[in-house]
Amino acid sequence: xxxxxxxxxxxxxxxxxxxxxxxxxxxxxxxxxxxxxxxxxxxxxxxxxxxxxxxxxxxxxxxxxxxxxxxxxxxxxxxxxxxxxxxxxxxxxxxxxxxxxxxxxxxxxxxxxx
Amino acid sequence: xxxxxxxxxxxxxxxxxxxxxxxxxxxxxxxxxxxxxxxxxxxxxxxxxxxxxxxxxxxxxxxxxxxxxxxxxxxxxxxxxxxxxxxxxxxxxxxxxxxxxxxxxxxxxxx
Numbered sequence: 001x002x003x004x005x006x007x008x009x010x011x012x013x014x015x016x017x018x019x020x021x022x023x024x025x026x027x028x029x030x031x032x033x034x035x036x037x038x039x040x041x042x043x044x045x046x047x048x049x050x051x052x053x054x055x056x057x058x059x060x061x062x063x064x065x066x067x068x069x070x071x072x073x074x075x076x077x078x079x080x081x082x083x084x085x086x087x088x089x090x091x092x093x094x095x096x097x098x099x100x101x102x103x104x105x106x107x108x109x110x111x112x113x114x
Numbered sequence: 115x116x117x118x119x120x121x122x123x124x125x126x127x128x129x130x131x132x133x134x135x136x137x138x139x140x141x142x143x144x145x146x147x148x149x150x151x152x153x154x155x156x157x158x159x160x161x162x163x164x165x166x167x168x169x170x171x172x173x174x175x176x177x178x179x180x181x182x183x184x185x186x187x188x189x190x191x192x193x194x195x196x197x198x199x200x201x202x203x204x205x206x207x208x209x210x211x212x213x214x215x216x217x218x219x220x221x222x223x224x225x
Binding site: 042 | 148150157158159160163168202204206210211212213214216217218
């Protein structure tokens with residue numbers, strides 16, 4: 001089925017470790033996004049990419065880096081994980097008619113930093 | 115900083131009743147609005163979008179937009195237990211259609 005695929009689904013890291021969250025979409029969408037979701041805080045934008053080759057910071061970019069590898073793939077990297085980065089991470093993409101269709105979300109990555 | 119405000123709930127309604135979910139937004143320039151449903155432990159899924167003043171109906175769901183009052187609502191008719199979820203309101207704006215989400219309203223439909 002077409003959609004947004006995220007890996008891994010679950011991850012436990014020790015403080016200071018690094019990891020990359022992977023996201024790929026097969027809908028030929030230009031724009032891709034990384035959000036984190038925390039209890040009581042809602043969904044907050046970390047980084048986004050309006051098109052292949054471009055990335056921009058969102059609301060909460062500190063501690064993260066991103067790479068738009070090609071049109072399909074948008075990865076999120078934690079260089080030195082901290083307990084404050086314990087969260088559920090969602091990747092999303094949108095088509096060119098966003099005013100009509102909104103985002104399509106991946107299934108999420110549940111990350112725990114101990 | 116744009117803001118989208120929702121009553122966190124929980125909102126509890128009996129099966130078969132109308133559930134009314136509300137949302138206000140701060141950016142007068144916002145053009146498009148979205149309602150997402152999120153089941154516990156799952157990702158948000160889009161259920162409605164609206165960008166013109168007035169009502170938009172899709173099955174048991176009706177979205178309402180009032181740009182003068184900066185108010186968006188979602189009505190769910192004939193509520194079912196399967197509608198129990200958190201409903202997220204989102205506001206589109208800016209050149210790259212970055213969505214700003216409210217914190218969500220938890221809806222519980224009691225059999």
